[in-house]
Amino acid sequence: MRVDRRWLRAAVFAAAMAPAGAVGRARGQEIPIPPPVIPPQAAPAPAFAPPEAVPGAMIPGHPAPPPPAMVAPPPPAMVAPPPPTMVAPGGPVHVHQPGPIGRALHHAGFFIHDRMVGEPERFDEPPLGWSIGQNFSAQAARASQHRYTLYRSDFFAGTERLTPDGIRRLGRMMSYLPRWGGPVLIEEDPNRPGLAESRRLAVMELVASNGNAIDPGRLIVGGSPYLGGRGDLSETYEGILLDRSFRAPATYPLNPIPNADFGAN
Structure with missing residues (x-):
């Protein structure tokens, strides 16, 4: 029967270590276990008894020192990055500038729209009195x-x-x-x-x-919202008012009727 050498070596090693393990266990049983070490207890601190208040005595107050001020570090400076340089890929780009004929053709459509075709949404005739209503609305405003x-x-x-x-x-x-x-x-x-x-x-x-x-x-x-009239027109208007005022007694010889709301008429 063939015996594997690895099994043989393991059996020899186990037989050699068996006596040493038995002696170690016997010696461990003979040594007594030392008693546990208990740390000494600290003496309790005596309770603080506040001093008895003496009638008529004033105890100056000792305010607690203020906590140390927390100085916040300054924020880091924000440095804006430089603007990117716009570089066209593949080298410079040529921008086409139309000549006089190209510009004329470009503006021809706008010229025809403004001078000939017009705006269709404005073709409808406004109702009667629309412009007068717009004028009166502006005056009223x-x-x-x-x-x-x-x-x-x-x-x-x-x-x-x-x-x-x-x-x-x-x-x-x-x-x-x-x-x-x-x-x-x-x-x-x-x-x-x-x-x-x-x-x-x-x-x-x-x-x-x-x-x-x-x-x-x-x-x-x-200030007054009325800014006055134009100088070239004021002379004409004031002249008409003065002329009517001078001719009023001969034109209207009636006695004035006192009115509580508007003075004399």
Whole structure:
């Protein structure tokens, strides 16, 4: 029977190590186990007893020191990268510039559209009175701010008191104010800078005393919205007004009728 040499070597090695293992186990049983070592316990700290308060004595306070300030490091500087250089791949690119004939052909279509063809959406004739309505709407829009402006002539000179005509105009403003989205303007006097603000406060008090409410932000101080007429036209208009005024007594010999709203007619 053939015996493998590896099995033979393992059997010899096990037989040699068996006595040494038995002696080691016997010696381990003979040595006594040492007692466990218990660390010494620390003495308990004595409880802190607060000092007894003495009547009539004031103990100065010792505030706790403030915590150290945390200084945040400065943020790192942001350096913008340089703009990329635009380089056309394959070398420079030639941009075609049309000549005079090419430019003429390019603009010919726009010229024909503007001068000959026109815009079809504007071919329909507007309704009758459309242009007049546009003109009247522009005039009404420009006159809207005039209706909600208290001029210097609506106040007594140098005071913040409204004249009777100014009070009537203010009453009409308050009645139409819910339908007006703009401000109520008080004309300022360039010779008296602070008078316009005094008039503004007086108008607010007068409106509040009559049971009306107005947002203070809508009552502003500013210049007159009427910029006046042109010099070349003003001479003609004023001349016509003066001529009619001089000829009025001979043309209308009737006695004036006093009117509470508009003075004398």
